[in-house]
Amino acid sequence: MMDALSDDGSDVNQDDTQEDVMTPAELIAKLEEAWLNEKFSPELQENKSEVVECVMEQLSHMEENLQRVKKGDAKASIHRMEIDRIRFVLSSYLRSRLQKIEKFFPHILEREKSRGEGAPSLLSPEEFAFAKEYYANTETYLKAVALKRMPPNLQTVDMLKAVPEPCLDSFVFLRVKERQENILVEPEADDQREYVVDLEEGSQHLMRYRTIAPLVSSGAVQLI
Template identity: 75%
Template structure:
């Protein structure tokens, strides 16, 4: 009987631990989404797609909506949880909208980067975004031909979109917060009179710095754009 009781306590303890892990998962997901959103919002270029995070968040939103439907009406907690659902939904939609806007703005360069990426290198586009970018480029080319190019001399009826559409400005400056200490970060000179120099980024410190200097650190998660 004692053994059965011990087993029961162990099973109960395991269930409690599993429940705690499940409870932590939504918070971790939302935190990951918020970090991806801030980075995407302030980065001049399109960053790697976080499609797994967005899909999990959408599933979590569905569960939260179902729980709210079952909750008692008039409960103050329901109003608070509904506000949180709307906040998460806003962050998610803003993140996806920001990515679509960048694809529309830089589509030739994004597709060229996708075409030339090394084998095994992660794609910056989700499958849906890749399909959208290709369709957007095809529609743009068709529109240009029908509206302008067909009325021009034959030798001027082609346009190089890579040259016609400006690239993301990687020389723009961004604010960031350091999550992991970084040493020996090479900073390029701003003028011809200056020379290259090296800096250390302490954990928790905030900086205003040229984006291309810290682009790899943004991708790795070592720094957070703010």
């Protein structure tokens, strides 16, 4: 019984390195990075459906193996604990994306529309369907509850204006993963001058999200 488990465990490792250059441990680290970035950034980040799918695959593979193990096996319970921890990160990540979609849906859909051919999508196909449905439902609801009782000239609502945009000027905490030079810091008050800072690897900073937004998506900095 024990052997069956450990053999399957090593299989998982091999499978993944073959189809993907990442090891499962790196995969989990990627998921955790994406989770923290998503939690702390004011706007929706690019979707990481590849990572999510790989993690789901790992989880279901491991769960299948555990099905075959008898109850009370010491190894199985440790594996289950790990699965629970990974699943928590995964669902917290997906949940925080859904919350952002619910909050900024007209703007996110607008960005999807204006996205160029071949540019990566912000949303996974499932999230896109969710956003569209949420838009339609909100519109129907507003109509049914209030708008249809309004005078005819007030019956339309522009969702883009009605829902606040994400505030890219909010401050974020970040840790630098790859050294960056000459990051322009805009002044807070009119009597101050703008200046540049270098972000050393491993250092931590507090600054506006707008300044470093491209670095977050490129993975050069990690929000904390």
